[in-house]
Amino acid sequence: MSDWAKQWSEAVAPISGKWTYQKSSEELRKLIKTGLLRFTDLTNNPARFFEAHRLVVDPVKRGPGFWIRFTVQYNLFAGTVVGLGGPAQVKALDDYQEKGQLGCFALTERLAGVNSGLVVETTATWIPDKQMFCLNTPTEGATKNWISQGLTADKAVVVADLIIDGKHLGPHGFIMDMRQNGQLVKGVEIGDMGGKTTGNDLDNAWIKYHQVMLPKSALLDKYCKIEDNKYVQTTNERMRIEVIGQRLLTGRVAVGQASMQFARMLYAKTKEYSDRKKCWSPGSRPALSDIPQLRSLYEEAEERMTKLDNFMTSTEKELNILLQQDSIPPVGLVQDIAVAKVRGVEEAIELCFRLKQEVGSYALMADTGFDNTDFLQCCKFAEGDSRILMQKMARDAVKAYKKGDKTGVEKEDSLAKDLADGGKENWDKNWRKVFGLAEAAMQRKISSRL
DSSP, X not given: OOXXXXXXXXXXXXXXXXXXXXXXXXXXXXXXHHOSSOTTHHHHSHHHHHHHHHHHOOTTTTOSHHHHHHHIIIIIIHHHHHHHOOHHHHHHHHHHHHHTOOEEEEOOBTTBOTTSOOOOOOEEEEETTTTEEEEEOOSGGGSEEEEETTTTOSEEEEEEEEEETTEEEEEEEEEEESEETTEEXXXXXXXXXXXXXXXXXXXXXEEEESSEEEEGGGBOOSSEEEETTEEEEXXXXXXXXXXXXXXXXXXHXXXXXXXXXXXXXXXXXHHHHHHHOBOOBTTBOOBGGGXXXXXXXXXXXXXXXXXXXXXXXXXXXXXXXXXXXXXXXXXXXXXXXXXXXXXXXXXXXXXXXXHHHHSGGGGXXXXXXXXGTHHHHHHHHXXXXXXXXXXXXXXXXXXXXXXXXXXXXXXXXXXXXXXHSSOHHHHHHTHHHHHHHHXXXXXXXHHHHX
């Protein structure tokens, strides 16, 4: 472990998942102000950025709450400013860091939940006379929903449909004050999403905007700006969902790795117990770890987790190069990142559930890590619901098949052929084949990197 990793581990060691969300948010402020991890490390030192995420995971001490709070702050909030902001906006992150200011990422809306993909109905209308944007929630369905850190944030990155001269230009990012002098800014309404089965050390909010006026400088302006009341593209890359979604890509890598880290730590702690736990057997007292079915599970889990770790490490390294170059990842890497997220989460869920079935009453005890396994449920729906991502994989496979790009994998090509004919009705009727095709595509992707 490097000197930096030791310092970071020591800094996060006291953090508990049993705290109130108010105390948890204050501890994040303190962690931010240490400067051990800079908001700009996402591009300046991406390997450190991902390592920090892995080191925050602790099945026994923390559960999902603080990890989500942390990644919202560093990846979704600060990372979006790094990715979409102009030089002055990125430089302002240093000031936010010195002050320990918290941010949230207001993307998800009430009628665009985990099964809906990305839909944005919140509007940001350019008002020429005022040289300002009017941020508004036009319908109940456009209410920002499940916004992590939304009750305690000082700042927010808001994704809204930009409207200029009556023309809808699609989702764009804006940075705004949520609070000034500790008070919500005029026109911002928030509420608590309520108690959860886990992670109550994290605040989750719904947010409505009632004609909130934002200055011209609120538009994250790396790719576009307003000149003479006209929309101007400032780079060869135009603003589009693939650009806004870059933080979802880094988040997917972090989520996949965190899921594997959770599973590894849970297995290690459980094996430490089962190595000591004696069982009855004629003529001997074997350790629980020596029971054939549990020993076999430990061996299988190690093999599967190592395979996925290698795949995700390879994927991360390729992504890190592009982050440092400020380049948009190619389609193949985007697909591999989706695989890392889905397989990392799903294998962790399966392996942890199976382990729970083999260790009896131990899995019912507090502070064993099993009480925080809903961490993985949170991961399943974070940064792109796993089912949505799998449907996208299947659609990509069908499109490629229609173009004549066969994979040479019999099962994958056969499923793509079955789904290639017919429309939505055929897709819905054969939903098992849809997910089967995605599974086959993921297995091919993993094998290609190993």
